[in-house]
Amino acid sequence: MNNNTSPETATHTNVMIVGVGMSGMGAAVHLQKSCPDRDYMLIERREAIGGTWDLFRYPGIRSDSDMHTLGYNFKPWKAEKAIADGPAIWDYVNETADEHGIRDQVRFGHKLVSASWSSESATWLLTVDAGGETVYFTSHFLLMCSGYYNYDAGHQPEFDGRENVKGTWVHPQFWPEQLDYTGKKVVVIGSGAAARPGAEAGAHARLVATRTVHEAGWR
Ligand SMILES: Cc1cc2nc3c(=O)[nH]c(=O)nc-3n(C[C@H](O)[C@H](O)[C@H](O)COP(=O)(O)OP(=O)(O)OC[C@H]3O[C@@H](n4cnc5c(N)ncnc54)[C@H](O)[C@@H]3O)c2cc1C
Numbered sequence: 001m002n003n004n005t006s007p008e009t010a011t012h013t014n015v016m017i018v019g020v021g022m023s024g025m026g027a028a029v030h031l032q033k034s035c036p037d038r039d040y041m042l043i044e045r046r047e048a049i050g051g052t053w054d055l056f057r058y059p060g061i062r063s064d065s066d067m068h069t070l071g072y073n074f075k076p077w078k079a080e081k082a083i084a085d086g087p088a089i090w091d092y093v094n095e096t097a098d099e100h101g102i103r104d105q106v107r108f109g110h111k112l113v114s115a116s117w118s119s120e121s122a123t124w125l126l127t128v129d130a131g132g133e134t135v136y137f138t139s140h141f142l143l144m145c146s147g148y149y150n151y152d153a154g155h156q157p158e159f160d161g162r163e164n165v166k167g168t169w170v171h172p173q174f175w176p177e178q179l180d181y182t183g184k185k186v187v188v189i190g191s192g193a194a195a196r197p198g199a200e201a202g203a204h205a206r207l208v209a210t211r212t213v214h215e216a217g218w219r
Helices: 022-034 086-099 193-204
Strands: 011-018 040-044 106-108 110-118 123-130 133-144 185-188 206-210
Touching: 011 022, 011 123, 022 040, 022 086, 040 110, 040 133, 110 133
Parallel strands: 011 040, 011 133, 040 106, 185 206
Antiparallel strands: 110 123, 123 133
16 A cells, blocks of 8 residues: 555655666666665566566567677676577566665556656656556656657557458567467568567468568668
C-alpha cells in the first residue's frame, strides 16, 4: 500500500531515473559512484530490468554495434563475441544490477504519466501509474532513460491486402515464444537489425523475399 497517493505526500528523491534499460542502469551506477551524497530512485513500468534486451526475444537477436563501445566503461565487455547476442546483453545488464545493488532502488510496475516543473521549489512533480493506482514523487533532477520506441505497440505500417495473408503475421517486438517456422515460407519486410529473425527463420525454413532497400543494417 502506497502512502504517496497525493502530491502533498509525494515521495521525494534528489534524482529520479525513469527506465531501467542500459541507460537507466548506467546512470544509476555513475550516480552512486560520483554523487554518493545524493539519493536517487528508479521507476520502471515493466517488472524487469534490461529494457530493449528484455522485451525483444526473437531468435537471432543481437546488437549491431560492438559491445566494447555499447557497454559501460565501468564494466568492460569481456565475452568473446563483440557483436553480442541478446541473451548475453541481458545477462550483462542484470549482472551490473546485482554487482551494484541497483535492484533495491527500483520501483517496478511504476509508469511515469506526467512531469511538471516548479521553478519556485526547483522540483519536478511526477505523476506515476503504479498498477492502476496513481502515486506521486518529487525530485530535483529527472533523468529520462525511457528509450525511444513505444513499448505497447511496435511500429506497424498499413499494408494493402494484409487481410488476405493466410499465414502467421509476426512483429519482432512481440515474437511468440513457441513460434515454429520449420519448413514454412518466410517473407521478411524490412532490412534493419530486426530483419534478422526473418533471415534466421529463413535458414530453418525457406526465405521467399526480403525488401532490401538499403544495405542490411545487421550485417
Ligand atoms: C534488436 C535491437 C538491436 C539494437 N542494437 C543496438 C546496437 O547495437 N547499438 C545501439 O546503440 N543501439 C541498439 N539498439 C537500440 C537499443 O534500444 C539501445 O541501444 C539501448 O538498449 C537503449 O537503452 P535505453 O535504456 O536507452 O532504452 P530501453 O532499452 O528502451 O529501456 C527503456 C526502459 O524505460 C522503461 N520505460 C519506458 N517508458 C517508461 C515510463 N513512462 N515510465 C517508466 N518506465 C518507462 C521501459 O520499460 C524500459 O525498461 C537496438 C535495439 C534493438 C531492438
